[in-house]
Amino acid sequence: MWSSGSLVKKKDERQLISSSEYGEISSVGIEIPTDLSSYNIQSITMVSSAIFLPVVLSSDMVFYVQTGSGSLSYTSNEGRLQTRKLKQGDVFGLNPGDVFFIQSCLCTDKLQIHAIFGDLEEGFRQPAASGPYSSFRNMLLRFNKKILQETFKVSPGVIDELFNAPNPPAFVPAVSKTWELEANFIRWFSEGFLGDSAALFNILTVYRDSENRNGWITTSNKKKRPVEYLKGLLSPKKFGVFMANLSSGSMVAPHWNPMATEIAIVLQGKGMVRVVCSSLNNFAYEKSRRCEDTRFQVEEGDVFVVPRLHPTAQMSFGDDTFVFMGFSTETKMKKSGNHEFLVGKVSIFRALGRSVLAASLGVNETMINEILRSQLGESAVLGCNLCAEEELRIMEEEMEKAEQEETGAGEGEEEPGKEEVTPGEEGSGNTGPDESLWAED
Secondary structure, three states, X not given: OEOXXXXXXXXXXXXXXXXXXOEEEEEEXXXXXXXXXXXXXXXXXXXXXXXXXXXXXXXXXXXXXXXOOEEEEEEOOOOOEEEEEEOOOEEEEEOOOOEEEEEEOXXXXXXEEEEEEEOOOOOOOOOOOOOOEEEHHHHHOOOOHHHHHHHHOOOHHHHHHHHHOOOOOOEEEOOOHHHHHHHHHHXXXXXXXXXXXXXXXXXXXXXXXXXXXXXXXXXXXXXXXXHHXXXXXXXXXXXXXXXXXXXXXXXXXXXXXXXXXXXXXXXXXXXXXXXXXXXXXXXXXXXXXXXXXXXXXXXXXXXXXXXXXXXXXXXXXXXXXXXXXXXXXXXXXXOOEOOEEOOOOOOHHHHXXXXXXXXXXXXXXXXXXXXXXXXXXXXXXXXXXXXXXXXXXHHHHHHHXXXXXXXXXXXXXXXXXXXXXXXXXXXXXXXXXXXXXXXOO
């Protein structure tokens, strides 16, 4: 049986992958309980005029730029280096085998990027130590000096300098000898340089699927920017992107995604999320994989999951906004996106028809007419004063009840003996940066 604990990763659960004065990477693994697939979410933060050194992707990648600006350079299908400018709201996708690096601009705002890595065919199933990408330099150094010298047609001194240089961290300042050396090998490796190209898909500038004084929601789809999909820039067979911005005391109305699981990152504020299960889901899965209706609170930096075909609603508190964006694992967009809403101009209630809906809900058509009339022109983003507060109250009551039941069940039982802890073993969990991606073997 899985519940809210399977659907939320709190900010403090992230693993620090790399950290220095020039940038930081934190990571969290996401396992989808309904289909046993898994993905990796990373947040990359860079200070002004810094370089995230080249890496080689081993999985699909789609990212969103939350703040700041800079540039992305990557190897194209033709084996050449292509550069694209990055700004807030930009979305882009890269493929397994691509080599890429990122440079932040000389400006005051930090460049912050959220990325998802995975393989939709198999899920992200690589060992955690290998990660979704590896250092480009370390890949080169796996070949001996003679092979590299003949490959790049350079003097032995150049190759010696590469081998003798200290292993760099993930981030370096934009002006450094380490960066100049790596940049030269990238250019040789990619057989040329294509320069800047067209602007990226920007989820903040496309028209919204629903918008009013309570907030807005939007998704990436072919109707909004068909050129990007035709060129494969948004990886249409891999990941989609969605975003919601709720004013205080608002709600994204109950809905579900029939095509995809959604993995969201809270960008600002806090809110409540309600996820419910259909009886079909519970009949289909063995007991260990069955779900239960759940609700949970999330805040900035948290990651939460809404499995495919699970109805959900997201609510903001009366004293704060609630902004989140995320990635969907399937992008066969239809209508205004993948979501099926209970209310709005295009909704399940309207699609079913009055008589069918009345029979389904066990009420008369007069009541159905009243429900439908109240929805005329209604948006999928609604005012919902104290809804989040009520969900929080119910959640806290359920938690208190569960604790009382657990305490009652344990009364009268003999306390098991404590396991002896070897000196130095307690608290030995590693919470510091994991630089293995850039360390030499």
